[in-house]
Amino acid sequence: MAGTPSEKTCVACGRRIEWRKKWERDWDDVRYCSKSCRARGVSPVDRALESAITDLLSARARDATICPSEAARKVGGEQDTDWRELMEPARRAARRLVDAGEVEITQAGHVVDPSTAKGPIRIRRARP
Structure with a gap:
């Protein structure tokens, strides 16, 4: 693989997927960060949580x-x-919305990396 591989986000949990040497030949096909995310996938409840987040923010x-x-x-x-x-599914939904560019995750009023944020978080609409 020439150069740095493109950055990816897990479709299930919304965390950044760290490149691994074993994925070198099929990096373009990698969609999940782990076996548990592959098994979990994105359920209708996950989609309902995403919708709830956007609805709550739209009303504010x-x-x-x-x-x-x-x-x-x-x-x-x-x-x-x-x-x-x-x-935890709500936090995953928020991370997926961050990846889609719809929201930002903050702590103490500052935007944080959703892949590494620990502790209480807040969600707001993405700023232009």
């Missing part, structure tokens, strides 16, 4: 942010156990 001021838990509650309901199980 241009610079407003939301917490992933708001999208999880909207999709999973207000029962404590239902929406809590959707927290």
Whole structure:
């Protein structure tokens, strides 16, 4: 492979895929960062979370942010156990939307790399 391979994002979790030597011959076909992401894929619940994020942001001021838990509650309901199980899927949905250029993930008001962000995050519409 000549030069640096193009940067890719996992279609399931939205994290950056790190290039590996074993993928050298088929880098163009790599879509997932791991076996677990390949097995999980993107479900209708994942798409519902993406839609919930964009709907919640559309209903707010241009610079407003939301917490992933708001999208999880909207999709999973207000029962404590239902929406809590959707927290990591909501974060994955936000990362996929970052890759699509629709939103940004922030911490303490600063845009962060969605592949490495740990701890509480906020989601806002992407700024031009």
